[in-house]
Each structure stands twice: as C-alpha cells, then as structure tokens.
Amino acid sequence: MIGHLKKVELHCHLEGAAPPVLAQAQANKYGVDTRDFLRDGAYVWHDFTSFLGAYDAVASLFRTEADYALLTETYLGSLAAAGTVYSEIFVSPDHGEAVGLGADGYIAGISRGIEAARIRTGIECRMVVIGLRHKGPERVEWAARYAANCRNPLVTGFNMAGEERVGRVADYARAFDIARDAGLGITIHAGELCGAFSVRDALDHVRPSRIGHGVRAIEDPALVDRLADEGIVLEVCPGSNVALGVFPDFASHPLRRLHAAGVKVTLNSDDPPFFQTSLQREYAVASEAMGFTAAETDEMTRTAIDAAFVDEATRAALLERL
Template sequence: MSVSDLPKIELHMHLEGAAPPAFIRGLAAEKKTDLSGIFDEKGAYKYKDFWDFLKVYEAATSVLKTPQDYYRLTRAVLEESAASNVIYTESFLAPDFCGGGDVGAWRDYVAAIGQAADEMEREAGIVMRAIPTCVRHFGPDQAKKTALCAAETVGGFVTGFGMGGDEAMGTQGDFTYAFDMAREAGLRLTSHAGEWGGPDSVRDAIRDLKVERIGHGVRAIEDLALVDEIAEAGIVLEVCPGSNVVLGVYPAWSDHPISELRKRGVKVTISTDDPPFFHTTMRREFDRLSETFGWEAEDFMELNKVALAAAFCDDATREVVAKKLEQTNA
C-alpha cells in the first residue's frame, strides 16, 4: 500500500478555501457574477502573494450567498476529501461569510452544512466537524459576534472555535474576549499563528487565548525554547506543508521544519489548508512528505493517532474513527 492510500485525518481546512474552482465558476455563472479575474488561463485560482490570496479568497466566497450554496459547497468539498481517503475532517467556517455574524442566519447555514455532512458520512464514510472562526483582519468587535454564533450552536457538529486571517492585523490578545466566550460555551480552541507572524505570535496565542492547538505554528522553530515549551505542554500544531511552500513561508519542501519539530517532540498533524489554491490534496501531502523526509506508513499512522487524539470531537465519534483506522491498519 502506498502512503497516499492510507486513511487520513485532517484538522485544518477552510471550507470556502477548499471550494473547487469549477464549483465557484459554475456558481458565479448561475448568479451572473463576473469572477474571471480570479482565475488563470487553466481555470485555477490566481493570486500574487498571501495578501492577494486573501482578496481572491474573499472574492470567490462572495458568490456563496445562501445556506443552499453552502450545502452544495460542503458536498463538493467532502467528495474531494473522500477521494483522498480522508475519513475524518474538521473544517473552519466563517460566520462572517455565513449570514454576516447574525446568529439566526448562522443557524440556517449550520443546518444546511450539517445536512450535507450527514449525507456524505452515510454515502462516503467521511466524518466532518465544524470549527467556526473569526477573521482577524475584520477586528475584535466582529470576532465577538462570531464567538456568539459559535456559542449558540455548540453541539455534536460545532465543536471548536478559532481565528484565521491576516496575522499582521492587531495581536492575539486583542481577541481574548471572543475566545473566553467560546471557551465558556464549551468549545475547544485553536488559532492561526506562526505562519506569517514569528515565534512570538505562537507564544501569544498560547498565553493570551489559551488554545490547545495552533494553526500552522511552524515558525516556532525559530525559537527552540518555545519549541520545547510546546512539546512539554502537548500543544498540537496543525501543519500545512504544501500551503507553506506555495505561499513562500519556506522556499522548498526540504526547507520545511515539520520533520525537525517532530524530532523535537512536538505533536504535529498534516492538513491542506485551502487545497485548490495550493494545488494540493491530502494524498499529495502524504506523498511529498514521504519523498522529502523518507517517512513510511508507520510514520503516517502515528500522525493519524496524534490527529485523532487532538480532534475536537466527542469520545463516541473518536471511537468510530479509531475503529476505521484499526481496520485499515490490520
């Protein structure tokens, strides 16, 4: 069995960012919206750098206007994930894009997304859980609305709360109120840090937001004392190597610190982030890691175990996924 054929657990994927370009083009045509400027001649997403990527991302998301659009999006994304043999996935959802932060509207979107997830679990065996996220460059006040949306829908499907967006805007500590609200509602916490922000952004997320997982977190490697702290505390890094390389955080796969972080005892997981934007899939991530670092099936099985233990799901769901892993590994 090739490592790319192994079952996979993914903890860091943005639902809108995983939208296949053909799906967005089709939806734009239905809505008579011209989005031709965000695609290249081959029909793939086109952007210059991370900040241009954010603009293209939000432009693509602009045609997702109704719960039904998100129902269709969820099915399309989960079909792609299932094709990579992903058996469990956690997806970031932005209430800002799903009803503008209005709790009533957000409930409708969550219901539609959850319905699609339930259908895909029955049809393809993939389990999905949702992590509402605030968008950092939308500011702390908007983040409070996002946290309220998350808190009002916490349950079997909505299990976590996080933050994405432009790390250059404000500090992690600016969002303490929103994260405190989410924590009090029983949501598990993660935040993007250590992608464009340096090691201090990772330290701030852990100290100020009290997260148990970090989205990316790879630039912690620039401060080995911090790496030791992360390892000792058991903080889990949601690492997205292909994303980091394509966006230029690291110039090549061989320069990526994931192997060194793992050797130093840090719990790492593998994800795609926004797969079509970065021309990747979970199969491709596994293959490239194997080619670059010589990782074998046993390494990826261990990574799956780390991811499953760190997943923001209940014990019953964890047990179901664990049995799927055991059946494949037997």
C-alpha cells in the same frame, strides 16, 4: 507508499476548498465575472493579501443553503475518496452574513452537506467556527458568541484566522474565553506569516490545545521545547506554507525537525485548490519529500484523531477505523 493509509484533516477552510470548476459553475449561475480571481481553471493571487481577496471573491459565489450544502458535500466526498475518515472544516459565519444568507442559514447548509456526505461515504465531519482577525476584536467576539450559542452539535470548536499581522493576540483573548466557557475546542492561527512570538502569544493569551500552522516556532528552540512539553498539536500545512512563501521549498520546511523534537504534528491542506494541493498530496509530500515512513505518517493521523474536537465515543470509533 502512503496512498492506502487512512487520513484525517483538522485544518481546512471550507470556501478555500471550493474546486475551481465548482466556483466557475456558481459564477455562471449568478452572472459573475471571474477574471480577477479565476482564470483557466485556477485561482489567481500573488501574495497573502491578494489571496484573501480571491478567497472572499470565491466565498461570495455561494449564496444559499443549497450552495453551501453542495460545496460541503463536494469537498467531503473528495476527501472520502482519498481514504479520509474524519474532517474538521473551518467555517466563517461572517461569509453567510456577507451574502445575505445569515449565519443560521450558512451553518444549516453546511450541516446538510456534512450529513449527506456521511450517509454517502461514511466520513465524519465537524465544524470549527472562525473569527476573522482583520475584522477586529468585536467581530471575533461576535463569532465566538455565535459558536457558543448556536446549539448545533456539529459545531465543536472555535478558531481565529485571517490577517495574522493585524492586532495583538491579547486583543482577542476574550473571544476565546467565551468559546471555551461554552465547551468548544480551541485552536488559533499563529506562526505562519508572523514569527515565533505569535505562537508564544497564542499560548500565553489563548491557551489552545492546537495551533493552526505554528511552524515558525522553529525559530525559537525554547518555544519548540515548550510545545513538546505542553503537548500542543500543530495543524501543519506544508503545501500552503511553500505556496505562500513562508518557506522556499519542502526541503527547508520544519515539519521533520518539529516532529524530531517531540512536537505533536498533523498533516492538512488549508485551502487546497488555491495552493495546488490536496490532503492526499500533503501525505505524499511528507513521505516523498520529507522522508516520513508510513508508520510515522500513520502516527500523525492518530495524533489528529486524539486532538479532534469530538466526543470520546466518536474518537474511539475513528481510531478503530484506522
């Protein structure tokens, strides 16, 4: 019943959105054996650590500006076909550095793909630069400085992702100060693999306007109240949470309880082909498995636009499109 609704996505990792058919084509192009991470048209992993390994293997298949332009336009085109009017994609300059493209070439290629998709489909998109937590505080600060100084108008936010069980949130606070001082929107992965304490630490040390996942806040009723009172927006990814075993099934997922408690929530796909999902499916799951009405789902989309890292003129134009 929600197929006709306009959609918005705030939480998707670009390399994690690569369709397996495109990844295989890239592997053929560069002569890469994919058997360790891609078989029979599906990505292969069994836990969060092996998922990160598969993710990095897929990322290594994109090596030029043209490769990244193709990946970006491909994903945004699929979103637009499902009625999506706005997307924020998480981008990691570390991946550009790893393949020898460099951060500037990496961002330039993605920018080309964003513009091509906008011209072809009308979808708006911005980039949120990611610092990789498991690479340590100094490298996350490097990513924050890059985001702060790259002067690309499509880079509007900063985030930290990766292995949530490495280090303390406080160790990374300076990176977020660098990004905030540059006027970037702030979000952070928390409350996914780690419990409610990680969400509390994020609020205390990073002061984000949004939290990626955040769903394990449900373990602490006082924290749920705090999220609601402070108006923190959660970028919720039910399909990802179930695929990674954070919750055993959609019936036990806390999205409905968080929404009922007054927490601002949005729907997102995270790394869609890795988790056999899509933004369209996330909206369908909310409706069919969690009982959200079309009006409630549309409210989540409006919440996402209100929380998007865009200028006010763009925000107004996106709201008009709903």
